[in-house]
Amino acid sequence: MATVGRAVGVFPRPGFFEYLWSWLTTVDHKRIGILYGLTTTAYLLVGGLEALLIRIQLAHPESRFLDPDTYNQIFTMHGLTMIFLVAMGYNATFFNLVVPLQLGARDVAFPRLNAFSYWGFLFGSLLLNLGWLWGQAPGVGWFAYANLTSVQYTPGLGTDFYVMGLQVLGISSIASALNFLVTIINLRAPGMTMFKLPVFSWMTLVVSVLIITAFPPFTVGLIEVMFDRLFGTNFFNPAAGGNPVLWQHLFWVFGHPEVYILVLPAMGIVSEVLPVFARKPLFGYPFVVFSGIFIGFLGWGVWAHHMFAVGLGPVANSVFAITTMLIAVPTGVKVFNWLGTLWGGHIQLKTPLYFAALGFIAPFIIGGVTGVMHPVVPSDYQQTDTYFVVAHFHYVVMPIVAAFFAGFYYWLPKYTGRLLDEGLGKVHFWLFFIGTNLTFGSQIIVGFLGMPRRNYTYPAGLGWEPWNLLSTIGAFLIGLSVVVFVVNVLKSLRSGQVAGPDPWDGRTLEWLTSSPPPVYNFAEIPVVRHRDELWARKYGAHGERVGAHNPPNPGSELQIHLPRPSYYPLVAALGIAIGFLGAVLIRPAEVGGLGPLGWAVVVLGALITVGGLYGWAFEPAE
Amino acid sequence: MAEVAHAEHYTSTGIDHRKVLMWLFLGSECLFFGSLIATYQVYRGQSLVGPHPHEIFNIAYTSISAFVLLMSSLTMALAVNSIRLGNLPATRVWLLLTALQGSIFVGGQVFEFTTFVAHGLSLQVNLFGTTFFVLTGFHGAHVTVGIIMLFSLLFASVLGRLGPAQALTVEIVGLYWHFVDIVWIVIFTVVYLLPY
Known part of the structure; x- marks a missing residue:
């Protein structure tokens, strides 16, 4: 059955519940991408709030704003939220919004x-956060080292929510x-x-x-x-x-x-944005692609550099030190290719380029340089568990966030049909850029001064106070920049400049169709025929202007078979989450569980899942 | 472009989406079982108290159930062949035989677990019990899922919804089934046959 567009005449203005139902049962990658984007932005605000609470606590020595247990839960949930819900959530957002169109x-x-x-x-993200209702969110760090996670040391439900929430998120991923x-x-x-595959789609493949x-x-x-x-x-x-x-x-x-x-999709976004705003093809496309593949491959051989202080012995430490240093090579290759792309280009200083070039590449180099310092094992023994490490990985992940913002300024007009405001965009960028460097630049220094990470407070008189205060001020600037971004998006939805199909004079296929694209x-x-297919269509492979867009032709709508909406995916996912919630509730009543009654919830979840999967399997797909 | 108007049938590689999906999923499963087997190997011979493997394994018994499971791959292949030829009665027979052999294997595993528990080996008693039951248990669960898929195919055939057009579906279930068999060859070798 093919239902294309909105039914005309019968329900010209569908009611609220009909509209809601259409979102609950949607199988359209564009709508799913928008759902991912909205959910993830909500978690960006939650994770950011957690970061601000941490920074308020650490602004002054001997602070009693948060008690140690609450602090543990907040820094754990900040890490889990930002990694599993925000970074992976925005990755899924861009996979959905961009990849099918690029292909x-x-x-x-x-x-x-x-x-x-x-x-x-x-549902997995809700399960991960559900512990707050018990006052027992996970508090064991995002790494949850054994045997802190045993019932002996963490008897509460927090660790169970960690395990079950991440299982559901893992299935989804x-x-x-x-x-x-x-x-x-x-x-x-x-x-x-x-x-001829665009680099963002290549990086999606590797990831x-x-x-x-x-x-x-x-x-x-x-x-x-x-x-x-x-x-x-x-x-x-x-x-x-x-063991x-x-x-x-x-x-x-x-x-x-x-x-x-987390980082490869961000590199993909940057590799898409730079050529468009430099009006040049990506410099060294095969090198960028192979470097991405090589990073993905080497990524498997470096894990023990997180464990140098465990005592694996000099041979293991040396091997992992060398492989870790090796990863700097393909990463450096990418950076030079991006510089080569900008070099000699007709640079358009629009907000996406600000975020991609200044927001991603520049701070990411600091993250990379501090990263190469860690595999020097004796040096790592000094740095490990200090704020130097915190500063290092935030100099890696904050550029990722900048790349996401670049992606939103670049691709959101494709879905909303309206551009974001350039003035507000630049305010957003500079607040974010200055805030990031203030927050984490201070942490590089305070890390060198020996301040340990994960502690809920610190004594006065060690020279750490001014840097911590600066770091807190920077964090609030970042928070303010996110508010500017949200305002910008809302303003663009109300009164943004109409984008048209190809606002940036783009190079890849997503700019070939209308903004927003039709459902098909x-x-x-x-x-x-070309790597930059749209560019070649517009200007020819050698620069001569040849043709125009091919706008969607409504006359051919009826021939297109579209998958029909289904609520079974929602049922199956809900069943899985209920089952894993049941596995949390098996814990005894003294710690807030239901004891053996939890098994009833597990069985209920399993039945809902099986029902959903069978409905799904035997439902006609189109 | 007449052939691209039916976009749902076009694939870049010429291989059906579902078949590519199953192969990739099985690749992911290799890492799942690989990690469980790695855990077993890390703790091999590390138990502080008994029962130890050589005290309770009955290699002859487990070899027979492993043989039954491996033979089920033959009947699975015959089922795929039959549905391609459009021979629905033969397909049903081979699917049923495959499911029965899988059930014999899982039943054998349940009996083996019961015997081991009677000999004092439990999930909690030592590292061998912990790693043995979790590794072989997850394999047994995978076989059980395969049996459910086979019975679902039989159920679909009773409803008249299984024919040569669905040969690919049978083949994909077969891919999963063969994978589960191959994993058992590895587990059987590592857990039962390698000397402790």
């Missing part, structure tokens, strides 16, 4: 699986990564060979491979923690011979590829 496809390969991934993300892998492998427009390979070891680690906590097994119980270092291996063999899962994306699937 010249009508949707992803599995539209219902895509909806399932979103609902799994939403793997489902989404599998979907985008098949989409990129199988749904490229005719003629789009792998080396998806990392997700489907890095999450399973983490899943197994979480299963082992769960069994230790619920069934009294001995995986991380030293009294029975268990807590095993958890560190399972965690970091996931955790380090996870860093590249392209009336006719484009045939690709």
Whole structure:
């Protein structure tokens, strides 16, 4: 059944519930991308609020604003929220908003699986945060080292919410990564060979491979923690011979590829934005692509650099030191290719370029340089567990956030049909840029002065006070910049300049269709002959102006088969989340669980899941 | 462009989406079982108290159930062949035989677990119990999911919704089934056959 566009005449103004239902059952990658974007932005505000609470606490020595236990929960949830919900959430947002359009496809390969991934993300993120209602959010750090996670040391429900929330998020991430892998492998427009694939789609491919390979070891680690906590097994119980270092291996063999899962899409965004605003092709496309692949590959061989202080011995430490230093090579190659792209270009100083060039590349180099200092093992022994490490990885992740902002200023007009305001955009950029450097530049120095991380307060008189105060002021500037961004988006929705199909004179296929794109994306699937296909269509492969857009042709609508809406993905995802909630509630009543009654919730969740999956499997897809 | 008007049938590689999805999923599963097996190997021979593997394993018994599971891959392949040829009765027979052999394996595992528990091996007693039950248990759960998929195919065939047009669906279930068998070859070798 093909329902294209809105039914005319019967319900010209659909009611609220009909509208809501259309979002709950949507399988359209564009709508799912918007849902991801809204959910993730909500978590950006939550995670940012947590960061501000941390900075208020640390602004002055001997502060009593937060008690130690609350501080542990807030810094843990800040990390979990920013990594799993914000960075991975925005990644999924851009995968959905950009990749099918860049490929010249009508949707992803599995539209219902895509909806399932979103609902799994939403319910998993709620489960991860549900501990706040018990006053027991996870408080063991995002790395949750064994055997702090044993019932002996963390008897409360916080660690259970950590385990179960991340399991649901992991299922959602793997489902989404599998979907985008098949989409990129199988749904490229005719003629789009792998080396005509836009770089953002390439990085999506690499990241998806990392997700489907890095999450399973983490899943197994979480299963082992769960069994230790619920069934009294001995995986991380030293009294029975268990080795807590095993958890560190399972965690970091996931955790380090996870860093590249976060950064590679940002590099993809930058590689899309720079050529458009330099009005030049990307310099050294094959080098950028192969460097991304090489980073993804090497990302598997560096995990123990998180464990130098554990005592693995000089051989292991040396091997991981060398592989870690090696990663600087492809990263440096990328940076020089971006510089080469800008060099000699007709540079258009628009907000996306501010965020991509100044917001990403420049601070990311600081993050990279501080990163290369860590694999020098003796030096790492001094830096480990200080604010120097905190400053280093925030100089890696804040540029990622800047790249997301670049992506929003660049691609949001494709979906809203309206440009964001350039003036507010530059205010947003400078607040963000100055705030970031103030916050984390101060932390580089206070780290060198020896201030330990993760402690809820610090004594006066060690020379740490001015840097901490500066850091807090910077954090509030970042917070203010995000408010400016939200205002800018709202203003653009109300009264932004109309974008048109191709506001930036773009190079890739997403600018070929209208803004916002029709539900079927392209009336006719484009045939690709060039790496910068749209640019070649507009200006010819050698610079002569040849043609124009092909606007969507409403006459051919009826021939297009679209997947029909389905609520089964939502049901299946809800069932999985209820099942994992039940697994939290199995914990005894003294700590806030339901005891054996929790099993009833597990069974209920399993039944809902099975019902959802069978409905899904036997429902006609179109 | 007549052939691209039906975009849902066009694929860049010429391979169906679902088949690519299953192969990628199985790649992901390799890492899942790899991590469980790695955990087992890290704790191999590290138990502080008994029962130890050589005290309770019955290699002959487990070899027979492993043989049954491996033979089920043969009947699975025959089922795929039959549905391609459009021979629905034969497909049903082979699917049923595959599911029955899988059930014999899982039943054998339940009996084995029960026997081990009677000999004092539990999830909690030592590292061997912890890692053995979790590794083989997750494999058994995968076989069980495969059996459910096979019975779902049989159910669909009873409803008249399984024919040569769905040969690919049977093949994809077969891919999963063969994968689960191959994983058992590795687990059986590592857990039962390698000397402690």
